[in-house]
Amino acid sequence: MSEFSLSFNEDQVQIQKWVHDFAESVVRPAAEEWDEREEFPWPIVEEAAKIGLYSFDFFASASLADSSGLTLPIALEELFWGDAGIGLSIFGSGLAAAGIAGSGSPEQVIEWVPQCFGTPDKIQLGAFCVSEPDAGSDVSSLRTNAVYQEATDEWVLNGTKAWITNGGIADVHVVVATVDPALRGRGQASFVVPPGTKGLSMGQKYKKHGIRASHTSEVVLDDVRIPGSCLLGGKEKLDAKLVKARDHQRTGEKQPAMATFEATRPAVGAMAIGIARAAYEYSLQYAKERKAFGKAIIENQGIAFMLADMITEIDASRLLVHRAAWLSRNGGYTNAEGSQSKLKAGRTAVWVTERAIQILGGYGYTREYPVERWHRDAKIYDIFEGTEQIQQLVIARAISGLRIE
Numbered sequence: 001m002s003e004f005s006l007s008f009n010e011d012q013v014q015i016q017k018w019v020h021d022f023a024e025s026v027v028r029p030a031a032e033e034w035d036e037r038e039e040f041p042w043p044i045v046e047e048a049a050k051i052g053l054y055s056f057d058f059f060a061s062a063s064l065a066d067s068s069g070l071t072l073p074i075a076l077e078e079l080f081w082g083d084a085g086i087g088l089s090i091f092g093s094g095l096a097a098a099g100i101a102g103s104g105s106p107e108q109v110i111e112w113v114p115q116c117f118g119t120p121d122k123i124q125l126g127a128f129c130v131s132e133p134d135a136g137s138d139v140s141s142l143r144t145n146a147v148y149q150e151a152t153d154e155w156v157l158n159g160t161k162a163w164i165t166n167g168g169i170a171d172v173h174v175v176v177a178t179v180d181p182a183l184r185g186r187g188q189a190s191f192v193v194p195p196g197t198k199g200l201s202m203g204q205k206y207k208k209h210g211i212r213a214s215h216t217s218e219v220v221l222d223d224v225r226i227p228g229s230c231l232l233g234g235k236e237k238l239d240a241k242l243v244k245a246r247d248h249q250r251t252g253e254k255q256p257a258m259a260t261f262e263a264t265r266p267a268v269g270a271m272a273i274g275i276a277r278a279a280y281e282y283s284l285q286y287a288k289e290r291k292a293f294g295k296a297i298i299e300n301q302g303i304a305f306m307l308a309d310m311i312t313e314i315d316a317s318r319l320l321v322h323r324a325a326w327l328s329r330n331g332g333y334t335n336a337e338g339s340q341s342k343l344k345a346g347r348t349a350v351w352v353t354e355r356a357i358q359i360l361g362g363y364g365y366t367r368e369y370p371v372e373r374w375h376r377d378a379k380i381y382d383i384f385e386g387t388e389q390i391q392q393l394v395i396a397r398a399i400s401g402l403r404i405e
């Protein structure tokens, strides 16, 4: 158990500076180009791999082995300060890795998590595939199914996944599927689909409002056959869980996708804070330089107070994110602190970036300046990894102990 502290340890200070330098010198200058191209920014991810930021080692030391829980949020805030679309291209594999770490055995983690990153010479990607065209927030309604074939010790997966980050271009796809639809969320399991498996293909690639450098597409699973060993957690554990669920007993286990989302929510909140901070810093500087009515616009309370509120919201959001990140590693949440942190950080990012456009006026509305991009990027933080309303639902249920609908 580590102490909760507002000061970072020496390693964290160094990591913060290291990631910030990379974000400032490599990510930010490339942001506009990859937003316009709307393509996965391979050269930038390669640069990140070269310095070890895109690597299994960094993922493991910053998340799996960090007892304070804070190193990952610290790093993500800096990276996403550089650019969120590129940031998600660098961190998207981390979600698949978290899915494996959340449900897999230690042997499966060792086998598959490094393959989500590859090496600087041969970069690999991971994708975490939960959502479907008819099941986004309502994860318990997944239709993608997995059927076990005892004779060959194989699982056969069929279905379509929607809005998958790195979908179809990833090497390792982690797929959440139902093995017993009647049990809804309790009848689901997570599977690794290894690189090059036949039957897995990319469906439509989505054209998006923001984070346009990040690749998002459908993943089609057509009779995808994978070895029995690709069931995360193993068959014995799954069978025991299904027996309990069928007996209408509470298994005490969370749905696999839900367990991953809960653990990653503070990290996602940290990404949103990175975007908000970028917009705040930019608009503060602009307000000091832009003159109207013979003086800098910041000399008007109307502008200065807006900036005062922006920094206050950002700092409040970061405190919630760091609290949740620490709790997730040190005793767990008492209410729904992970959801609280993500809800607040997402709203802050949307609000702060919108205010930044206001401060830049007409210039802020054009693509000549980055604030409109930051505003487009920020909106996803109200939507993915649990929408605003789903976070409210989780929090409301946690504080009331009731099944709020």
Ligand SMILES: Cc1cc2nc3c(=O)[nH]c(=O)nc-3n(C[C@H](O)[C@H](O)[C@H](O)COP(=O)(O)OP(=O)(O)OC[C@H]3O[C@@H](n4cnc5c(N)ncnc54)[C@H](O)[C@@H]3O)c2cc1C
Pocket: 095, 127, 128, 129, 130, 131, 133, 134, 135, 136, 137, 138, 162, 163, 164, 165, 166, 208, 211, 216, 380, 383, 384, 385, 386, 387, 388, 389, 390, 393, 405
């Ligand atoms: C860019 C992008 C990347 C993504 N990456 C991934 C990924 O890598 N892997 C993955 O699995 N998924 C991914 N997603 C999917 C994302 O998690 C879902 O879009 C999200 O969970 C919302 O689901 P939905 O779009 O079906 O919305 P819906 O569930 O249809 O919700 C629509 C609206 O109804 C509201 N609503 C729904 N239920 C309730 C309720 N009970 N009470 C109150 N309001 C409710 C929602 O809050 C929302 O406002 C991604 C999405 C995007 C856009």
